[in-house]
Amino acid sequence: MHILVLGAAGMIGRKLVGRLLADGQVGGRPISRLTLFDMVEPTAPGGSVPADTVAGDLAAAGQAAKLVADRPDLIFHLAAIVSGEAEADFEKGYRVNLDGTRELFEAIRLVGDGYRPRLVFTSSIAVFGAPFPPDGIHDEFHTTPLTSYGTQKAIGELLLADYSRRLFFDGIGIRLPTICVRPGKPNKAASGFFSGIIREPLNGQEAVLPVPETVRHWHASPRAAIGFLMHAASMDTARLGARRNLTMPGLCATVGEQIAALRRVAGDRVANLIRREPDETIIRIVQGWPETFSARRAEALGFRAERSFDEIIRVYVEDELGGRLPA
Amino acid sequence: MHILVLGAAGMIGRKLVGRLLADGQVGGRPISRLTLFDMVEPTAPGGSVPADTVAGDLAAAGQAAKLVADRPDLIFHLAAIVSGEAEADFEKGYRVNLDGTRELFEAIRLVGDGYRPRLVFTSSIAVFGAPFPPDGIHDEFHTTPLTSYGTQKAIGELLLADYSRRLFFDGIGIRLPTICVRPGKPNKAASGFFSGIIREPLNGQEAVLPVPETVRHWHASPRAAIGFLMHAASMDTARLGARRNLTMPGLCATVGEQIAALRRVAGDRVANLIRREPDETIIRIVQGWPETFSARRAEALGFRAERSFDEIIRVYVEDELGGRLPA
Structure with a gap:
């Protein structure tokens, strides 16, 4: 099968491509070709599967049509401007997150002639x-987003359900929890500390905690997120009925529980690298965020996340630190 | 104040314009000018308020910008392709109901310079x-529409909330119940019989009832709908918070209750003009429709609908038949 990945240069995109190449198949069908698309050209993966890499603007005229002209069997649509940028740049956020998504859906519809790929959308x-x-x-x-990013994702969900109902493609939208522990450098996102307070200490560095330990949030590891994508790509979508968008399972943990897990997994010396430095702005932002979910539908449909924060930390140590804890 | 009405040639649009002219003011502010827009040129209303009538395509480049260039203080956005047509013509429905709405919202945003009109959107x-x-x-x-029309309205709601949050306009979306009794000729809409079984007998004609009397639905009169629009135009929107879309109150009645009300208001001879002729297609369509709502928020915010189906029938007799029941 031919797989198109939009947003292939991002953290989730790169991990997904790695998993696709490692598995060599999706739902029992061998992968014969990959097309990897992003705003910056994705790195060509090694391995025996032919892979094209394409850089471009999904919202630009003709770009989406070019990407689907060869009728990929499976499309992962991960491409998006992130929350902070979509809030800071109203026009760019709508252009990429709404117009880009609509251009893609329209391009698929206009191929016609019985073309009906599986489309996995990350909400x-x-x-x-x-x-x-x-x-x-x-x-x-109900979905009542308080950011332009959330609005654009909610609109993408509605379009996905309608295009699927009209049989233009076979869509499934998955609402990802906050991904934790994100690998790489600290970033300026208001949610950055959820990963930072685990990642930095595990790399021997101090981390700043800007909120009280009582703050609760909804987490899944990058590995769990890739698992969601792979399951969404291969599951029987008839089980979804008309409701094609699903809140993914995750783990509800307080910051205090995160820290206790870090202490159990990596010891006091690592956990003591967290410095409390309350930040009223971040505290206020985080108050508007979801704390916990009951994701029964997705669980009944076979989606699985971690069951403890210890497990989330161990996934990070295995996947990013080669299994090695700091001495 | 200058008021712009989009969709002014439709049934609700014409009644709204009549009410605006009769009242001469909205929320205590005198109406100084009306601009009436639709796909077909609206009839120029009589009266002393200057009124421009404009025919056009809201989704066409530059049309929305022209309509808001004079900075109307209050905008009623009622313009839409109806449910059946949006389902039959996918592209036309998205063009008018989604692109048209977005063009309008963008045109308002791009006026800038502190322009922030009240915008009332009929969902x-x-x-x-x-x-x-x-x-x-x-x-x-949650909003999980099963038609393209419903999808386009749900997207309009999301955009309205986000543009309001960003202070580009002061928006409120009102989800209308099925409007009953619709005046005029019978139409081919699957929901047509809800009005037809009241309207035709009151005009001395036979009506066909295609569903069982146990079918329940959610109704409000045209007069109540105009009341919703006027209240939405003048209420304190600070009371809405970020949730700018409201299910309007209505009356839940079974078809049997509708007929019993007709019998009470107009007598046996009129009520006996209803002929039962089950239609499996319509029965199946109606099974997917909402039966009843709990519209507590809108009620708490001062929106009012009829409290009995007898009242809904009397509104029709007063507003459309000059108060005269058939002899």
């Missing part, structure tokens, strides 16, 4: 906005 | 799709 828990139900966000809670 | 209960909660659709139920 986000940012489609939800406070106030939330006290017992967590259930599968029938 | 629909078609944003909801079965299966529904057994106790009715509450204010936090």
